[in-house]
Amino acid sequence: MADIEHAFNQFLSIRMDYIDKSILSQSDEYKHLIGDCNRIFLDLLxxxxxxxxxxxxxxxxxxxxxxxxxxxxxxxxxxHDGISLNRLSADT
Incomplete structure (x- = not known):
């Protein structure tokens, strides 16, 4: 079971990194807010x-x-929710 959990955590890390690099980095709203946060933090600092x-x-x-x-x-x-929904739809 530890091997499955380790593999899942690796998958999760890779997926989250992909989302960060390919999806968030393309969002103008995200880039604007992260810039605002950085400017405010530096201003406070x-x-x-x-x-x-x-x-x-x-x-x-x-x-x-x-x-x-x-x-x-x-x-x-x-x-987990996606897997549950998939199982529900497969049962009907």
Whole structure:
């Protein structure tokens, strides 16, 4: 079972990377929002006192990791849902 889970996680990683490089990178809305986020982050970073900059960077890292976890879990759930729907349609 560990081999299946490892293979699935590899598939998931490859698929998510593909989506990032081929789909998100083509979205003007995504590119605009990521640019806005980067500009706002840099603006905050330059305006904060030195003793607060690490806190902002730690916050940014934590929220990025949370988003990554959420994306993986949603993708996995979508795959499970797709398999369930396929089984339902095959039964009818």
């Amino acid at each position: 330059t305006k904060l006192p030195e003793d607060c900059k690490d806190t902002l960077q730690n916050y940014d890292t934590a929220t990025t990791l949370l988003q990554g976890i959420a994306e993986v879990l949603m993708y996995k759930q979508g795959l």
